[in-house]
Amino acid sequence: MVRFEDVWLKYRNPAHPGASARDVLRGISFEIPDGGFRWLTGPSGAGKTSLLKLMYLAEHPARGFIDILGTRAAHISRHDAALLRRRIGVVYQDFRLLPQLSAYDNVALPMRLARRSEPQIAADVSEILRWVGLEDRMNARPDELSGGAQQRVAIARAVVGRPKLLVADEPTGNLDDEQAERLLLLITALNRLGTTVVVATHNMALVERYPAPVLRIEAGRLVGHG
Amino acid sequence: MARRDDLGLRAALADRLLPVLVAAMSFLAALALAGTLASASLAASWRVQAGATLTIQVPQPDDPDVSGKLTRLAAVQAMLARTPGVINPTVMSEADENTLLAPWLGENVAQLGLRMPGVISASWAGPGAPDALGATLGVVSPGTLVDAGAVWAARVAALTGSLQDCAAAVLVIVALVAAAVVGVAARAGLAQRRDTITIVHGLGAQDGDIANRFASRATLLVAAGAIAGTLLALPVLAWLAALATPFSGAAGGLFNLPPPLWFALPMLPLAAAGIGWVTAQLTVRGWLRSLA
Ligand SMILES: Nc1ncnc2c1ncn2[C@@H]1O[C@H](COP(=O)(O)OP(=O)(O)OP(=O)(O)O)[C@@H](O)[C@H]1O
Ligand SMILES: [Mg+2]
Numbered sequence A: 001m002v003r004f005e006d007v008w009l010k011y012r013n014p015a016h017p018g019a020s021a022r023d024v025l026r027g028i029s030f031e032i033p034d035g036g037f038r039w040l041t042g043p044s045g046a047g048k049t050s051l052l053k054l055m056y057l058a059e060h061p062a063r064g065f066i067d068i069l070g071t072r073a074a075h076i077s078r079h080d081a082a083l084l085r086r087r088i089g090v091v092y093q094d095f096r097l098l099p100q101l102s103a104y105d106n107v108a109l110p111m112r113l114a115r116r117s118e119p120q121i122a123a124d125v126s127e128i129l130r131w132v133g134l135e136d137r138m139n140a141r142p143d144e145l146s147g148g149a150q151q152r153v154a155i156a157r158a159v160v161g162r163p164k165l166l167v168a169d170e171p172t173g174n175l176d177d178e179q180a181e182r183l184l185l186l187i188t189a190l191n192r193l194g195t196t197v198v199v200a201t202h203n204m205a206l207v208e209r210y211p212a213p214v215l216r217i218e219a220g221r222l223v224g225h226g
Numbered sequence B: 001m002a003r004r005d006d007l008g009l010r011a012a013l014a015d016r017l018l019p020v021l022v023a024a025m026s027f028l029a030a031l032a033l034a035g036t037l038a039s040a041s042l043a044a045s046w047r048v049q050a051g052a053t054l055t056i057q058v059p060q061p062d063d064p065d066v067s068g069k070l071t072r073l074a075a076v077q078a079m080l081a082r083t084p085g086v087i088n089p090t091v092m093s094e095a096d097e098n099t100l101l102a103p104w105l106g107e108n109v110a111q112l113g114l115r116m117p118g119v120i121s122a123s124w125a126g127p128g129a130p131d132a133l134g135a136t137l138g139v140v141s142p143g144t145l146v147d148a149g150a151v152w153a154a155r156v157a158a159l160t161g162s163l164q165d166c167a168a169a170v171l172v173i174v175a176l177v178a179a180a181v182v183g184v185a186a187r188a189g190l191a192q193r194r195d196t197i198t199i200v201h202g203l204g205a206q207d208g209d210i211a212n213r214f215a216s217r218a219t220l221l222v223a224a225g226a227i228a229g230t231l232l233a234l235p236v237l238a239w240l241a242a243l244a245t246p247f248s249g250a251a252g253g254l255f256n257l258p259p260p261l262w263f264a265l266p267m268l269p270l271a272a273a274g275i276g277w278v279t280a281q282l283t284v285r286g287w288l289r290s291l292a
Helices: A048-055 A078-085 A103-113 A118-131 A147-159 A177-192 A204-209 B017-051 B072-082 B094-105 B133-140 B149-192 B194-202 B207-248 B259-264 B267-288
Strands: A002-010 A023-032 A037-041 A063-068 A088-091 A165-169 A196-200 A214-218 A221-225 B053-058 B086-091 B118-124 B145-148
Touching (some): A023 A221, A048 A165, A048 A196, A088 A147, A147 A165, A147 A177, A177 A196, B017 B149, B017 B259, B072 B118, B133 B145, B149 B207
Antiparallel strands (some): A002 A023, B053 B118
């Protein structure tokens, strides 16, 4: 379950720590049950990425209450936060692959952090890379891959550990229609296996083809829910 | 797991500069350590030798003393024989005296026709330093000088004491600078790998996972530098030991270094590695706290 209750977010400006920051999110409240699927839409700059950052514990709210997979985010130790992050798969809008590692090692990263055995890592990583159509590019480094291929590596890394919560920020931005379609099949399959999914997107055609409740955000406020 | 560069943090520290700086500091630390131990052992042997020695100089030894009955030398000898604490007063022969002065006046002292003072050596077993002895002897033979080894021993002790304090200060400063250097190197490595660390952190790496990688690397580089610096100091220490041979009275060379040094030198790389590990851990963990 993911639950937000009257959540506000400000970004501190590192250059002017004293300056009063703008509220990027204002009074956000919603609840996603375990195994739920939500689209997150809204104009550019509305606060979609900001809301997702709170979900994957990359930001702390200025006010409000956040519950992620049954854990109150505000009262969590650094150690437990790290453990919770391992149960959340994230597809970043800007991919965030490690440039010095191969596609295989990038995807293996979360499993290695979870101290899985190398044979299990080899089996799971190969399978997921096959799923996203990159089985013959396993040894390529990110800068040797196209934008779409990098995005698929990022998606593979997010789902390889079978997360309880999958957070995807514009995961189809660099994909052609066929690849986007294939990705949605992967995500809905994972969702059917019990993973709670939130996908931020501008792609309204995709939203129409895969009907699910929509969280719509405008200028930091939730304007449509359900 | 640390074998593979699975977190992409292998080249995360300045690989060349850090060991070189640490080597230079270990070199200094080795010299300071050797200085402390060597001055302690030299001072101990000097104290034993000098503490018990009295050297009495009697000017114009053949002139009559104050009473006019004896030569000055004989009068001083007689007085010394009656003074409690003075043991075994011996008049130094002219030949011995010349040998003693040869380093300053040359081998042909005898031909210079100097009027040499009479020199009496003795041992002092009295309580404290024989401060009043010079005045007592001056009564029968004006101008008689008493050179008490105890005074020198005290000065040597004070000197070596302050030398040891300086060496200890050098060791402390070197340790602090080493910690600062490791801290700066770790910060530079963190800044260079900021994106990687942020990503790995976001994927659920514990602070300890990341800090341990930096700290292992730092420890390795620091230990390598410290071993090199200590080894480089050995020839210099051997050379210094050779210089000190006339004073320590033992055979020179590496094998004449004070035995505690052979225990202390291997401690240098260990201490350096410890400083490297702790500093890197603290620096990295402190930096990670700035991430959410
Ligand atoms: N790290 C940051 N520091 C300060 N302001 C930020 C930061 N990140 C985002 N913002 C601001 O917060 C607002 C919301 O940004 P956010 O990235 O959440 O929008 P978004 O809905 O994801 O947009 P897009 O559709 O373009 O990805 C924007 O005005 C943006 O300028
Ligand atoms: Mg965004």
